[in-house]
Amino acid sequence: MRELARSASGLRLVLDLSELNLSELTWWDSSGLAALVIAQQQVNAHSGARLVLAGLPGHLAQRLHDAGLGGQFTLARSTAEAVDSFNPKLRPIR
Numbered sequence: 001m002r003e004l005a006r007s008a009s010g011l012r013l014v015l016d017l018s019e020l021n022l023s024e025l026t027w028w029d030s031s032g033l034a035a036l037v038i039a040q041q042q043v044n045a046h047s048g049a050r051l052v053l054a055g056l057p058g059h060l061a062q063r064l065h066d067a068g069l070g071g072q073f074t075l076a077r078s079t080a081e082a083v084d085s086f087n088p089k090l091r092p093i094r
Contacts, residue, residue, distance in 0.1 A: 010048040014082040015039070018055025028063050036064075040072055050074065052082040 036053070043051040054076045056064075064070050076082035 011043065011046065011050070012083075012086045013043060013049070013051045014054050014076075014079055015051060016054045016079050016082075017057075017060075018078070028060060033064070033067055033069065037069065037072065050086065052076050052085055054079045054082040 040051055043049045052074045055078060056075055061070075061075055064073060074082075074085065076085055
């Protein structure tokens with residue numbers, strides 16, 4: 001992750017967790033949470049880089065919040081929503 005973030009200025013990264021079939025996973029141990037935290041820290045260390053977690057099941061998103069980490073991550077329901085979050089819609093000038 002560190003090398004990827006370092007090599008691409010303004011990196012936009014979507015981690016699509018829906019492909020992992022996490023719906024059957026009932027618990028995350030500290031090493032799973034630590035891996036996400038480290039990945040986010042490595043992306044945050046580079047100006048303009050962003051990481052979005054897509055498709056994280058609700059019970060695991062709740063686990064992030066319970067661990068006090070909810071505000072550390074950008075979550076999206078789908079890969080398409082994650083990609084859209086990189087290009088906020090322009091507001092009309094009034």
